[in-house]
Amino acid sequence: EKGGWSSFMAKEVSEEPDAVANTLRGRIREGHIEIPELDGMDDLLTGIDRILVLACGTAAYAGMVGKYALESWTRVPVDVELAHEFRYRDPVLSPSTLVVSISQSGETMDTLMAVKYARERGAKTLSICNTQGATIPRESDAVVYTHAGPEVAVASTKAFVAQITALYLLALHVARLRGSLSPEQIAENVAELEAIPGKLSRVLETEQDRIEQLAHWMGDTRSVLFLGRNVGYPIAMEGALKLKELAYIHAEGFAAGELKHGPIALIEPGQPVFVIVPSPRAEGEMHRKVISSIEEIRARGARVIAIAEEGDAAVLPLADEVLRIPLAAPMFEPILGVMPLHIFAMGLATAKGLDVDQPRNLAKSVTVE
Numbered sequence: 001e002k003g004g005w006s007s008f009m010a011k012e013v014s015e016e017p018d019a020v021a022n023t024l025r026g027r028i029r030e031g032h033i034e035i036p037e038l039d040g041m042d043d044l045l046t047g048i049d050r051i052l053v054l055a056c057g058t059a060a061y062a063g064m065v066g067k068y069a070l071e072s073w074t075r076v077p078v079d080v081e082l083a084h085e086f087r088y089r090d091p092v093l094s095p096s097t098l099v100v101s102i103s104q105s106g107e108t109m110d111t112l113m114a115v116k117y118a119r120e121r122g123a124k125t126l127s128i129c130n131t132q133g134a135t136i137p138r139e140s141d142a143v144v145y146t147h148a149g150p151e152v153a154v155a156s157t158k159a160f161v162a163q164i165t166a167l168y169l170l171a172l173h174v175a176r177l178r179g180s181l182s183p184e185q186i187a188e189n190v191a192e193l194e195a196i197p198g199k200l201s202r203v204l205e206t207e208q209d210r211i212e213q214l215a216h217w218m219g220d221t222r223s224v225l226f227l228g229r230n231v232g233y234p235i236a237m238e239g240a241l242k243l244k245e246l247a248y249i250h251a252e253g254f255a256a257g258e259l260k261h262g263p264i265a266l267i268e269p270g271q272p273v274f275v276i277v278p279s280p281r282a283e284g285e286m287h288r289k290v291i292s293s294i295e296e297i298r299a300r301g302a303r304v305i306a307i308a309e310e311g312d313a314a315v316l317p318l319a320d321e322v323l324r325i326p327l328a329a330p331m332f333e334p335i336l337g338v339m340p341l342h343i344f345a346m347g348l349a350t351a352k353g354l355d356v357d358q359p360r361n362l363a364k365s366v367t368v369e
């Protein structure tokens, strides 16, 4: 039931804080992770030498975010692949490969077929799924459920933040088993995870109205670009996907570093560009690099909408709009940074008078290949 909400999507975006909180519930004990569903898998998770994440669409973007945490925390190499591409290229698999599938519905045929294919070839399969008892978890060796609650709107929103949460829990669990993070490091990351729901609620309180207003002003925009770097890169692609599917606007997400290798040619005066700005504390001077990307597009007339952490003053003279997210360790920013993009896509579709729950040509669960 959508209750007093204007759409299921509006309700589900407002439930993003709960989706994270409920996915964490019962899985954190005294500063470390316990995932009861994975009891008995310690030897397997200690012995793997590769993780392969398979998913489609938004779930694949969650997987791309998860790759950063999984590799950094567990030191196991991670690949993320679109499920429909995977099984048509004679992939290399072994019993020490852990295949992690991600699916809200648990019924996506492309993902299901990829999981079966991997399992038949000896890989171990773990499903991250939001639907109890769905086909993909049944066809997998193990399942970690996201507890986002039923998602009715076609576009995936609260399931996305829950999927990232589940991947981070998995990464910390594996890191503990393999000793790749110290107990103190695990406790710090656990504390970051536990703080996310409150921070997401704050984004809703402080930014939602402004974003909706912005979307309203941008009602006749024909094209929007999204730039991100590192963990912000999959978020840029997610922002673009949501705008395509809900508002039927041409949108593309790029890695900010890729701009000068081609996409900068698209920038002309007035072109709206969302930029997910990394924290000034991110490694590799990423903040400075993204700021200089903003300077380059700005010099060519782009209209810049920055998503930046509270207190980051460097963006102020460069951006036409700044949407704020609360401070978090850099690895956790994507969970906060994506919600403004969900609100924006929904707001723009609404401004255009479109049905945000049922975009044209799409089905909630894609049960054909």
Ligand code: F6R
Binding pocket: 056, 057, 058, 059, 060, 102, 103, 104, 105, 106, 107, 108, 111, 154, 155, 156, 157, 241, 242, 245, 364, 365, 366
């Ligand atoms: C986009 C969207 C889709 C799904 C994709 C996978 O908003 O909802 O891209 O993420 O079809 O669906 P699941 O997660 O059910 O396998």
